[in-house]
Amino acid sequence: MNSKTLLLLIAACLIAVGLFKPSLPTLDNTDYAVGSVNVVKPSNKELLDECESVTKALKSGPSSRKVDGKRLASLYLDLATLVSLDGEDCIIKNTEEIRQANRLAGIMLKLDMKGKYENLAEAGTNLIKAAIGDDSVLLDDSLREKAVEGFNALAWACYMGSQ
Numbered sequence: 295m296n297s298k299t300l301l302l303l304i305a306a307c308l309i310a311v312g313l314f315k316p317s318l319p320t321l322d323n324t325d326y327a328v329g330s331v332n333v334v335k336p337s338n339k340e341l342l343d344e345c346e347s348v349t350k351a352l353k354s355g356p357s358s359r360k361v362d363g364k365r366l367a368s369l370y371l372d373l374a375t376l377v378s379l380d381g382e383d384c385i386i387k388n389t390e391e392i393r394q395a396n397r398l399a400g401i402m403l404k405l406d407m408k409g410k411y412e413n414l415a416e417a418g419t420n421l422i423k424a425a426i427g428d429d430s431v432l433l434d435d436s437l438r439e440k441a442v443e444g445f446n447a448l449a450w451a452c453y454m455g456s457q
Contacts, residue, residue, distance in 0.1 A: 333367055336447035344424045345451035347417035352455025355411040362407060363456025367449040369399055374445035380438060390430040392441055396422065421448050 336342050352359050352366075373395060377386045386392055396418075400407065407414070425444025426437060433441065 333371070333450040333453045334446065335450055336443065338443060338447070340424050341421065341444060341447040344417070344421035345447055345454070348414065348421060348448065348451035349455040351411050351414040351417045352452060355414070359411070360456045362405075362410070363452045363454075365403075365405065366407075366452035367456070369403065369405070370445045370449035370452060373399060374442045374449065377433075377438060377441045377445060380435075386433065386438075386441075388430060388432045389426050389437070389441070392422070392426065392433075418448055421451065 336345060352363050355362070376395060377392060379385055386395060422441075422444050425447070426441045431437070
C-alpha cells in the first residue's frame with residue numbers, strides 16, 4: 295500500500311466520522327452528571343435568612359432549575375473545599391481571591407446561567423457578604439471557616455432551589 299492510498303483511506307474515514315458524527319465524549323458541560331449532592335442546612339440564622347433569597351430566585355426560574363440548582367450546589371461545595379485548604383495547600387489567601395474564584399468558577403465550567411435566574415447573582419453575593427463581609431482582608435482561621443460556612447450555605451440554598 296503506497297502513501298497516497300493510505301492518505302485517501304484516512305481521509306475517507308475522517309469524512310465518514312464527520313458525516314455520521316458518532317457520540318464522542320466531549321469536554322463541555324452538556325453531559326454533566328448531576329449526582330447526589332450532600333448539603334447541610336446552615337445553623338447560622340443570618341446565613342439561613344440569606345439562603346431564602348437564593349432558593350426563591352432559583353425556584354422562580356425555568357424548569358431547568360432542577361439540574362442547574364444541583365450543578366450550582368456541587369460547584370459551591372467544591373469552592374468551600376478550595377477555600378478550606380490551608381497550610382502548605384493554601385490557595386485562597388484573602389477575601390478578594392474568594393470573590394474572584396466564585397466569579398471564575400461559573401465561567402470555567404460554562405454554566406451559562408447569566409440572566410437565566412432573576413436576582414440569583416445578587417442573592418448569592420449577599421449570602422457570601424453575610425459570611426465574610428465586603429472588605430478585602432487576609433483570611434485568618436476564623437474568617438476562612440466563615441467563608442467555608444458561607445459556601446456550604448450557598449450550596450444548600452441552591453440544592454433547595456432545585457427541589
